[in-house]
Amino acid sequence: MTFKEIIAKLPYAKPFLFVDEILEVNENGISGTYTFDKNHDFYKGHFKNNPVTPGVILTESMAQIGLVSFGIYLMNESGESIDEIQIALTSSEIDFYKPIFPGEKVIVKSQKEYFRFNKLKCKVEMFNLNEELVCRGKIAGMIATKKLK
Amino acid sequence: MTFKEIIAKLPYAKPFLFVDEILEVNENGISGTYTFDKNHDFYKGHFKNNPVTPGVILTESMAQIGLVSFGIYLMNESGESIDEIQIALTSSEIDFYKPIFPGEKVIVKSQKEYFRFNKLKCKVEMFNLNEELVCRGKIAGMIATKKLK
Amino acid sequence: MTFKEIIAKLPYAKPFLFVDEILEVNENGISGTYTFDKNHDFYKGHFKNNPVTPGVILTESMAQIGLVSFGIYLMNESGESIDEIQIALTSSEIDFYKPIFPGEKVIVKSQKEYFRFNKLKCKVEMFNLNEELVCRGKIAGMIATKKLK
Amino acid sequence: MTFKEIIAKLPYAKPFLFVDEILEVNENGISGTYTFDKNHDFYKGHFKNNPVTPGVILTESMAQIGLVSFGIYLMNESGESIDEIQIALTSSEIDFYKPIFPGEKVIVKSQKEYFRFNKLKCKVEMFNLNEELVCRGKIAGMIATKKLK
Amino acid sequence: MTFKEIIAKLPYAKPFLFVDEILEVNENGISGTYTFDKNHDFYKGHFKNNPVTPGVILTESMAQIGLVSFGIYLMNESGESIDEIQIALTSSEIDFYKPIFPGEKVIVKSQKEYFRFNKLKCKVEMFNLNEELVCRGKIAGMIATKKLK
Amino acid sequence: MTFKEIIAKLPYAKPFLFVDEILEVNENGISGTYTFDKNHDFYKGHFKNNPVTPGVILTESMAQIGLVSFGIYLMNESGESIDEIQIALTSSEIDFYKPIFPGEKVIVKSQKEYFRFNKLKCKVEMFNLNEELVCRGKIAGMIATKKLK
Numbered sequence: 001m002t003f004k005e006i007i008a009k010l011p012y013a014k015p016f017l018f019v020d021e022i023l024e025v026n027e028n029g030i031s032g033t034y035t036f037d038k039n040h041d042f043y044k045g046h047f048k049n050n051p052v053t054p055g056v057i058l059t060e061s062m063a064q065i066g067l068v069s070f071g072i073y074l075m076n077e078s079g080e081s082i083d084e085i086q087i088a089l090t091s092s093e094i095d096f097y098k099p100i101f102p103g104e105k106v107i108v109k110s111q112k113e114y115f116r117f118n119k120l121k122c123k124v125e126m127f128n129l130n131e132e133l134v135c136r137g138k139i140a141g142m143i144a145t146k147k148l149k
Numbered sequence: 150m151t152f153k154e155i156i157a158k159l160p161y162a163k164p165f166l167f168v169d170e171i172l173e174v175n176e177n178g179i180s181g182t183y184t185f186d187k188n189h190d191f192y193k194g195h196f197k198n199n200p201v202t203p204g205v206i207l208t209e210s211m212a213q214i215g216l217v218s219f220g221i222y223l224m225n226e227s228g229e230s231i232d233e234i235q236i237a238l239t240s241s242e243i244d245f246y247k248p249i250f251p252g253e254k255v256i257v258k259s260q261k262e263y264f265r266f267n268k269l270k271c272k273v274e275m276f277n278l279n280e281e282l283v284c285r286g287k288i289a290g291m292i293a294t295k296k297l298k
Numbered sequence: 299m300t301f302k303e304i305i306a307k308l309p310y311a312k313p314f315l316f317v318d319e320i321l322e323v324n325e326n327g328i329s330g331t332y333t334f335d336k337n338h339d340f341y342k343g344h345f346k347n348n349p350v351t352p353g354v355i356l357t358e359s360m361a362q363i364g365l366v367s368f369g370i371y372l373m374n375e376s377g378e379s380i381d382e383i384q385i386a387l388t389s390s391e392i393d394f395y396k397p398i399f400p401g402e403k404v405i406v407k408s409q410k411e412y413f414r415f416n417k418l419k420c421k422v423e424m425f426n427l428n429e430e431l432v433c434r435g436k437i438a439g440m441i442a443t444k445k446l447k
Numbered sequence: 448m449t450f451k452e453i454i455a456k457l458p459y460a461k462p463f464l465f466v467d468e469i470l471e472v473n474e475n476g477i478s479g480t481y482t483f484d485k486n487h488d489f490y491k492g493h494f495k496n497n498p499v500t501p502g503v504i505l506t507e508s509m510a511q512i513g514l515v516s517f518g519i520y521l522m523n524e525s526g527e528s529i530d531e532i533q534i535a536l537t538s539s540e541i542d543f544y545k546p547i548f549p550g551e552k553v554i555v556k557s558q559k560e561y562f563r564f565n566k567l568k569c570k571v572e573m574f575n576l577n578e579e580l581v582c583r584g585k586i587a588g589m590i591a592t593k594k595l596k
Numbered sequence: 597m598t599f600k601e602i603i604a605k606l607p608y609a610k611p612f613l614f615v616d617e618i619l620e621v622n623e624n625g626i627s628g629t630y631t632f633d634k635n636h637d638f639y640k641g642h643f644k645n646n647p648v649t650p651g652v653i654l655t656e657s658m659a660q661i662g663l664v665s666f667g668i669y670l671m672n673e674s675g676e677s678i679d680e681i682q683i684a685l686t687s688s689e690i691d692f693y694k695p696i697f698p699g700e701k702v703i704v705k706s707q708k709e710y711f712r713f714n715k716l717k718c719k720v721e722m723f724n725l726n727e728e729l730v731c732r733g734k735i736a737g738m739i740a741t742k743k744l745k
Numbered sequence: 746m747t748f749k750e751i752i753a754k755l756p757y758a759k760p761f762l763f764v765d766e767i768l769e770v771n772e773n774g775i776s777g778t779y780t781f782d783k784n785h786d787f788y789k790g791h792f793k794n795n796p797v798t799p800g801v802i803l804t805e806s807m808a809q810i811g812l813v814s815f816g817i818y819l820m821n822e823s824g825e826s827i828d829e830i831q832i833a834l835t836s837s838e839i840d841f842y843k844p845i846f847p848g849e850k851v852i853v854k855s856q857k858e859y860f861r862f863n864k865l866k867c868k869v870e871m872f873n874l875n876e877e878l879v880c881r882g883k884i885a886g887m888i889a890t891k892k893l894k
Contacts, residue, residue, distance in 0.1 A: 011196040011197055011199070012194050012195060012196060012197065013193060013194040013196075013197045014193070014194055015190050015191065015193065015194055016190075016191045016193070016194030016195040016203065017194055041164050041165075041190055042164065042165045044162060044163070044164065044165070045161050045162040045163055045164055045165030045166055046161060046165040047160040047161060047162075047236070048160055048161065048162045050160070054165065054209060054238075055238035055241070056205035056206065056208050056209045056212075056238075056241075057205065059205050059208070059241070060203060060205045063205070087196070088245070088248070088415070089203075089204035089205075089245050090244065090245055090414070090415070091243065091244045091245065092204070092205075092208070092241065092242070092243055093241075093242040093243075094240065094241055094242075095239065095240045095859070096237070096238050096239055096240065097859055097861055099237070114542070114544055116388070116544060117386070117388070117416070117417070117440045118415070119415070119417070142415045237862070239861070239862070244412070246412055246414055263691070263693050265693055265694075265835070266833070266835070266863070266864070266887045267862070268862070268864070291862045309494040309495055309497070310492050310493060310494060310495065311491060311492040311494075311495045312491070312492055313488050313489065313491065313492055314488075314489045314491070314492030314493040314501065315492055339462050339463075339488055340462065340463045342460060342461070342462065342463070343459050343460040343461055343462055343463030343464055344459060344463040345458040345459060345460075345534070346458055346459065346460045348458070352463065352507060352536075353536035353539070354503035354504065354506050354507045354510075354536075354539075355503065357503050357506070357539070358501060358503045361503075385494070386543070386546070387501075387502035387503075387543050388542065388543055389541065389542045389543065390502070390503075390506070390539065390540070390541055391539075391540040391541075392538065392539055392540075393537065393538045393710070394535070394536050394537055394538065395710055395712055397535070535713070537712070537713070561840070561842055563686070563842055564684070564686070564714070564715070564738045565713070566713070566715070589713045607792040607793055607795070608790050608791060608792060608793065609789060609790040609792075609793045610789070610790055611786050611787065611789065611790055612786075612787045612789070612790030612791040612799065613790055637760050637761075637786055638760065638761045640758060640759070640760065640761070641757050641758040641759055641760055641761030641762055642757060642761040643756040643757060643758075643832070644756055644757065644758045646756070650761065650805060650834075651834035651837070652801035652802065652804050652805045652808070652834075652837075653801065655801050655804070655837070656799060656801045659801075683792070684841070684844070685799075685800035685801075685841050686840065686841055687839065687840045687841065688800070688801075688804070688837065688838075688839055689837075689838040689839075690836065690837055690838075691835065691836045692833070692834050692835055692836065695833070
């Protein structure tokens, strides 16, 4: 499965897609990048006259790369269908260390804690281009092709 | 300080403002509501053909009501200036239980854990109109009128 | 659904059934009892010449009453089939305070933390007949009627 | 002290003995194995027509190898008597990842967190013969030659 | 056992005694007070020209009232000897919210988490005379009349 | 900045100074030593006729070396003023493994978890001269040159 095929299977679309490329993926983890477009609508409101990427949007980018892209790979590897992927975030636990400004590029690294009964839990980290830690934590979600309930 | 004055001091603007009204606030906690407008841009991408409010946007609404609106009240009560409020999220730890669909109204309740050295940490909960728990956790952030660094 | 119907649906049989009766059950929690039969085989080996109920067997009784019996009730209430229930323990976190000797009766009380995507997590406590806390903790498991994988 | 001498000092007997051999032991940790006999009585009841090793029995095997066998070694090394060893489990905190079926062999690895005032706490892991992680966590217990109370 | 008898059995002496009086004690918890004498030697060095009670001394006062005085009461109630009490702190986990200045009086409240195998663990809180929370956390220690090792 | 210059900037004075020398310091961590003078006043009272270094004083030594000396270095490196340093302990979470007797020398090692908004949080460990772990945990505090409030 190529990196582009993984991204094509993501259930997200613009303007809520926060993955540009996958750099590496295997059984144990994944890494990828995203560049925050200066024209994102949320910069108009976060904050008034002072655009900074919201911490929750950093979290979303970590989840889309570190959890969902990774989960699609893992499901495909284990022979499951990856058409019509359903996602539900079940928990996030993140510490924030550095701000990310409009136009900055980030690298997300994720390591599998476990994947069982359609639940994937990962340790995730985001770095800026100076290799400084931006945020770090754990994200868990359900990933399935059937209707989640 | 009226509820409207609190909201007027929030450093957010549309489309990244997720507070409609404050219901109650005192030394120990705050509650407020928000109705997710069906026309939010993020529904176009989360998910493709299947609009559901992103978990990170639920988190942001909990932070704007439970942490930032509350912090503005607490700072004002203790006699500090609340002009040009600066905010930085430092940690979030959330479990998600129920989805919120476009157009749904939610109630956020927040209780102070501590507020010291410009850091406010709270326990927050979000409920839907059936009084079902939507998500719950802890959020902490820096809140100050001087430049944060 | 009667208490006896719940017990009849349990996927356990002797000698690994550690539920005698359900005392109460509703949307939020369950309580039930079990009396440890002096003739249980494990007393021969735990310990040599010194029979005490193994902590892990106390844990199993808490799980069968507090998680599995409760989960059968919750699934039935929400209209799901409860034929051919499948169970998998996913985590347990227990502190032990008092020993239980052969022949002692215990009461288990369990409160729901959440039930979503077939995963049920509960806070559980066990008491002896002097109302002393025997052990306490959290147990989580998957409960479904389809094959778990 | 030979590996066989450690096993001979264990306070357990069949059918509640879940240690076959010690592979290695030193000041910092221990490893050992156990093969789950298909004829164990508990398979008749866990589950009806569907024998799987109970999670609590996996926990017991981790405790007998990783905590009690290890504690006997540590007490003997420090010059304490190891006749008439008394054991009491004080806490367990385990996550379960893979099922173990009748007849499967497992390897348990344990690392000392601390041993003080007769309390031993360890990090323990269990693997199957494919080197897949079966379960993992922390177990603590009291180990003494005098009567524990 | 009177409150004064409890204090008389404490293994501490000046200048490292941080208990003035016990206000209440029963099976589940204890409360007591201490007034920080302005002449304590540590104020000379903490800090240079700026005397504030060190956080670790607040912790010590919480431990002497909330753990050791309480433990003496619990041991006496259960019929154990309380002559020549031996103490060893095993863990502390404290968050600090307000400073305490020379001459201030504090109230400590402690609740038992468990007392078993000579280990007592408590939830403790300290308040100032304005009923504001000063610090809060958990403290555990061994308490015995025999030599601890 | 030399090791001696760091110690000269510490806001502590005798008898509440528990740092003798810095051994090493860089962006990520620090190590240093302290020898507990037999004549410390606290040995008179902790315990009666049985002098042992109080656990809270071990904690203080870990904080003065691992947090405050380290913070002075980090602030100086980033170009901030280090005159009139203000300190406030915000949390400590320590496990104790070995006693330290009057006259013993200890080595403290500390690693940065994060330093942001004037808050420094570190993992700290103390060893005796036999390289045995004495205590270990996490300490966090505010460090600033302006008045903390």
